[in-house]
Amino acid sequence: MNPAARIHFLRDEIRRHEELYYVHAKPEITDAAFDALMSELRALEAAHPELLTVDSPTQRVGGRPAEGFAEVEHLQPMLSLDNAYHEEDLRAFDERVRKGLGVDRSPAYVAELKIDGLSMALTYEDGRLVRGATRGDGVRGEEVTQNVRTVRAIPLSLKGGPQGRVEIRGEVYLPKKNFERINQEQEDAGEPLYANPRNTAAGTLRNLDPALVAKRGLAAWMYQLVAEFDLSAEAPASVESHAQMLKDLAAWGLPVEPHWKRCAGIEDLVAFCNEWRDRRHSLAFETDGVVIKLDDPALRQRLGSTSKFPRWATAFKFPAEQKQAMLKSIEINIGRTGAATPFAMLEPTVVAGSTISMATLHNPDDIVRKDIRPGEMVIIEKAGDVIPRVVGPVDTDPARPTPRWVMPATCPRCGSALQKPEDEAVWRCDNSSCPSKLQRGLEHFASRGAMNIEGLGESLIWQLCKNGLIKSYADIYFLDAPTLEGMERMGKKSAAKVLAELEKSKSNDVWRLLYGLGIRHVGERGAQVLADHFGSIDAIEVASIEQLQSVHEIGPVLAASVRAYFDEPRNRELIAGLRKAGLKLVGEPKRAPEGSQPLAGRTYVITGELSGMSREDAQARLEALGAKVTNSVSTKTTALIVGADPGASKFEKASALGIPTKNEQEFMELLATAQPDNPRAR
Ligand SMILES: [Zn+2]
Incomplete structure (x- = not known):
């Protein structure tokens, strides 16, 4: 056999055995025999480098990405799902679906185990893996291709499968036994233990060293095909049903969790959820529920989505696991609105696979009503991603010796008296300069969903507030490199990065x-x-x-x-x-659709400086609403917009011709009211 043919044969064999081992957990050959195939392929590729291809099984572990992870856009937004917690919620979901479709009998659903991992979007081009991206905010994620390639359950090339560009979505996770092994290694090395498989998988996938990622042993289950040739549908037009799509994915060599089921209707679906609620602990991976989707893509399209969730799918969450834990103390957190929220500090306890040392408590009235007392054993519960919470005390005898808990009278951060309006359940620190409020507010300001200032995290914000370096959000834009470099855990490089991020954020939407x-x-x-x-x-x-x-x-x-x-x-x-500070306070002008230009036929002249926007912006906004903007005042001018230091000649001409003037505030009001959808515009 010539080398090219042998290489081809070896790659196919190795891919087949990888799939048998990593996807189906049914190896046909010993590890030693597999390693022998790998060694032979490596040797042949070394001898014939011209035959090396990027999708060869020897090429899973590549170099480090030089610049961290790039941000990439998904083919379609990755929506999250609405949740169902009880059987009634499932039945209500089915009822909404039937109502939406106008049918009496419940349609076919596909039920899949919900994997407690990280959502991932893989892009294949003509059958070759070219990109792996995290979910991120659903629209944009991080490109982690090098790391995804190390996941041996994910094929670098598909068997058969679609041509062109497709996105395949699924979940990357850490199998339970690998999580235990990693924690054993941590323990042996005297390092801190990881809290749960999910977080460990997330941390692993964002590690910059693919060789380390490969060692961790991540796995994956894929469940959705998104094709570029049909951007409007969740599933491509050629897919006849979700069940068929899952079969196709598996046929292409992709890992598909095998316990999924096509349920003929709601009864079947409820039975599936109940069965797995009890059986889930026997699986090799963590599952926190069941994902339910309408099987028929045409019906999905008919139902559509709300702004948050598709109407044709829901996630059934398994009930929370409960444990007992020692409540060491009840501390108070002050939020950005000043709300004082008690939370529980616990003796570290493992619940639902995670080590818990903090938990939420409802509100002060609730703590008193349930008679939760620090220094006692309490019942805590946790379900999947949900923050763990304290359910109540173990001992409920009101005459027990531990002292009752009372809400502190003052803010733990600034010492101001906490206030509680009669009709509210929430206590607040009303001190407008309470450092805790500024700190929490800034955390929100800088967060990914808001100004997205990377590097300006909790710890840095806390130090800046503590040292009195910032008194308002605007102050962060006046920070300089030496100040930032002076903070703990900040070097020259990270300080420069924060400054660049701050600069970038100025032109945010x-x-x-x-x-x-x-x-x-x-x-x-x-x-x-x-x-x-x-x-x-x-x-x-x-x-x-x-x-x-x-x-x-x-x-x-x-x-x-x-x-x-x-x-x-x-x-x-x-x-x-x-x-x-130079932040953009004006958006891109919205162009009114043809035929609904509320300022059509009007002509404006602008003179002087506007404080809120540049003359160009002002002109663009007026034009977007259908108005004309000219340079000189004439009888055709509707109004003269007058900013600071206006030109005398325009002003005089306007008075002489009896043309009305508008000051900046009136101009802003004009823009605000003269929107295409507002018929009352003047
Ligand atoms: Zn305070």
């Missing part, structure tokens, strides 16, 4: 800033809607409650909260500070 401000009730979606509608922070700042409320999706509570926020002088000062 306006909604990110709006969300980052942490205005009560303004979530990501609300911020996007407001930014879209008003176009700039300044326009939102001057908008009345009525104007805010007239926006589709904005309710009275949110509108009042936004108005109250901007009525607070300290907050307006903050905006001024952010402007001074």
